[in-house]
Amino acid sequence: MTQLDHLRARVRAFLAEELAERRFTPHCDSWLVGNDRAFSRRLGAQHLIGLMLPTEFGGGGGGVADRLVVSEELLAAGAPVAAHWFAERQFAPSLLRHGTSAQQLEWLPRITGGEACIAIGLSEPDAGSDLAAVRTRAVASEGGWRITGTKIWTSGAHLADAMVVLARTGGERHAGLTQFIVRLPNPDVTVRPIRLISGEHHFNEVSFTEAFVPDADVLGEIGNGWTQAMQELAFERAGPERYLSTLPLLQAMVEGLGPQPADPGAVGRIIADISTFRVVNQRVIEHLAAGDTAAIDIAMLKSSATAFEQRSVAVALDLAADPGRVSPPSTEAATLLRESQFQAPGFTIRGGTNEVLRGIVSKGLLR
Amino acid sequence: MSALDWDRTETRVALRESLADMQARAGSGLLEHLIDAEIPWIGISTHDGGAGGDLGDAAIAVRTLATMELDAPIAETGLVCGWALASCGLQLERQLMAPAFELGTSLTGIAVDGVVRVSGHVDEVPGALAAQAIITTVEIDGVLQLCAVAIADAAVTSTVNLADESRCSLTYVSAPVVASAPLAAGLTRFDLLARLALARAIQSCGALTELRDLTIGYARTREQFGRPLSDLQVIAQMLAELAELTLSAQAAVAAAIERPGTWQSAIAKSVTGRAARRAAALAHQVHGAMGMSQEYPLGRLTTRLWSWxxxxxxxxxxxAWIGEQFLLQSSPVLWDTVVNGVRGESA
Structure with missing residues (x-):
């Protein structure tokens, strides 16, 4: 057994116990909808968060491959990882790269312990795909900055301890943007729910009215926000959550399919596709870890993988209707199907639409 | 181009370059040069009669030759037939070989006085016009054997695929088997077909990569509406999709080479085939009428991709095979199968 096999076995053992104790119910898109702080704390206690962070901060001191093994096992099981997901995925690497030692000492141990829930504030009402149109403004004030503006589609802001806000400190477009760590709740920050077509509340509109942020909570350099945000987006886009969001649904649908469905190829194609995205993902994160921006490859992975996720929901409908089934889909399968149908349009939008991603790809190809 | 463009190790880049150089110098005599350089037998150990090197080396050669003007059983000889012979303990002859592995075609054999003679009909045999022997499976006395039979002993009906590559039908009447051995334990006819599928996937990967680059090049230089086609957003998006498809094919093939076996080969054939269909359609659409011309190189790639x-x-x-293997397990778990494969096959 390799070290990664051992790690995988540890995660599976942890998940098996969680499921045996009925501590969570598997969901599709669990990295977005499954906010469960107690789960994140238990995971942190097992040293399964921050595998690639330095040990001095409670991390595993390992490589990107370690984090990938843990991430993919958690997502495949539909475990509720949203409470620590954004903190571990993009806030932590950003802190390591750009944070002050005080910021690292404050946040990294909390992240590895599963205690930090972080929201990421990028999109605005007038800055969606065109992120450089950000208008939220930070104005220098005694000992810090005052932020005014509105962020939208912010996942989990209503549950977060802090929000990383990209705001304009001067300049035009990509220049003059800066990242701030805004602690929540805050009397000058209003978090309003945006209910999705499912009726569920995961996204928010977050308004800032001269909200004060001390200098100590500026993340990275003033004016370097665009570069930093793009680095974070690389981590956001290159992950197994781009092809495993519907795996709990697909697993539920193959149960009861029996050995001889009318269309076994539908299942075979899913296995072939996921296996291939895994290969691409492993290579992409190796490049990312080696300091390569890998922006084109990441964009290609996310675009093709999320298109697969969307198609997989259609396949789940086919599997549910397969005339060769030995038993109809379970109640759980029906629930997962319903949740996935509501979530599916977002797969190819969040984290950069596939059209934006293909724009990045074609620019790279034609350079 | 992309950091993921498959396999850029020094020795393999060198192999690619030397093949391109050979093509430039040899012209229509390329096959003789390839034989002199032992290219058809790369990937089979010298102990088994091959030219040495591993599957990755053989794949580079096969992938590079996939876009050249050549109709000869290079992939078929070493990567497919040579592997099958070596797997069954048979020594490789330095000849070109053609695999008769397509399902539903099979010869019957009878052993008389220690000599096995075969009769019957095999279809869709690639490279039979250039090769000296076919490699196929024959049931002899109830045992499935891997056999080599001379092509000179067959009545050959010559046909071609869409890309004008030779795919012959061969009829044998009581022809002697040149060499035979029982199929190695754990090996089925399906596993042999999977090896041929892997060869086609590797070739498709080479053709897809060239198809992508050719199409990008055309879109950059062809001007309409006063600007290059690639300046049109709708075309740029098509080029990006073409690159995505190529990437997936490269990844699936790379995995199949790293972990050889029927499971990964099946995945690679599925992914490259799906990618090839869509990519060929995109490439033709971007090229407009030009791609339909025999003089232009696109058709040489797309016809190969369609056939392969x-x-x-x-x-x-x-x-369907992957799905059936998966569902045959008791309590099949998708994720575990993705990570670990089925029935001892490595994922």
Whole structure:
């Protein structure tokens, strides 16, 4: 057994116990909808968060491959990882790269312990795909900055301890943007729910009215926000959550399919596709870890993988209707199907639409 | 181009360059040069009669030759037939070989006085016009054997695929078997077909990469509406999709080479075939009428991709096989199968 096999076995053992104790119910898109702080704390206690962070901060001191093994096992099981997901995925690497030692000492141990829930504030009402149109403004004030503006589609802001806000400190477009760590709740920050077509509340509109942020909570350099945000987006886009969001649904649908469905190829194609995205993902994160921006490859992975996720929901409908089934889909399968149908349009939008991603790809190809 | 463009190790880049150089110098005599350089037998150990090197080396050669003007059983000889012979303990002859592995074609054999003679009909045999022997399976006295039979002993009906590559039908009447051995334990006819499928997937990967680059090049230089086609957003998006498809094919093939076996080969054939269909359509659409011309190189790539996708088991066949293998397990778990494969096959 390799070290990664051992790690995988540890995660599976942890998940098996969680499921045996009925501590969570598997969901599709669990990295977005499954906010469960107690789960994140238990995971942190097992040293399964921050595998690639330095040990001095409670991390595993390992490589990107370690984090990938843990991430993919958690997502495949539909475990509720949203409470620590954004903190571990993009806030932590950003802190390591750009944070002050005080910021690292404050946040990294909390992240590895599963205690930090972080929201990421990028999109605005007038800055969606065109992120450089950000208008939220930070104005220098005694000992810090005052932020005014509105962020939208912010996942989990209503549950977060802090929000990383990209705001304009001067300049035009990509220049003059800066990242701030805004602690929540805050009397000058209003978090309003945006209910999705499912009726569920995961996204928010977050308004800032001269909200004060001390200098100590500026993340990275003033004016370097665009570069930093793009680095974070690389981590956001290159992950197994781009092809495993519907795996709990697909697993539920193959149960009861029996050995001889009318269309076994539908299942075979899913296995072939996921296996291939895994290969691409492993290579992409190796490049990312080696300091390569890998922006084109990441964009290609996310675009093709999320298109697969969307198609997989259609396949789940086919599997549910397969005339060769030995038993109809379970109640759980029906629930997962319903949740996935509501979530599916977002797969190819969040984290950069596939059209934006293909724009990045074609620019790279034609350079 | 992309950091993921497959396999850039020094020795393999060198092999690629030397093949391109050979093509430039040899012209229509390329096959003789390849034989002199032992290219058809790369990937089979010298102990088994091959030219040495591993599957990755053989794949580079096969992938590079996939876009050249050449109709000869290079992939078929070493990567497919040579592997099958070596797997069954048979020594490799330094000849070109053609695999008769397509399902539903089979010869019958009778052993008389220690000599096995075969009769019957095999279809869709690639490279039979250039090769000296076919390699196929024959049931002899109830045992499935891997056999080499001389092509000179067959009545050959010559046909070609869409890309004008020779795919012959051969009829044998009591022809002697040149060499034979029982199929190695754990090996089935399906596993042999999977090896041919892997060869087609590797070739498709080479053709897809060239198809992508050719199409990008055309879109950059062809001007309409006063600007290059690639300046049109709708064309740029098509080029990006073409690159995505190529990437997936490269990844699936790379995995199949790293972990050889029927499971990964099936995945590679499925993914490259699906990618090839869509990519060929995109490439033709971007090229407009020009791509339809025989003088222009696009058709040479797309006709190959169309044929290779349908040969050696089309994607649907392999997907059904993967699905069936998965569902045959007791309490099949998708994720574990993705990570670990089934029935001892490595994922």
């Amino acid at each position: 996708t349908e040969e050696a088991g089309r994607p649907e066949l392999w997907e």
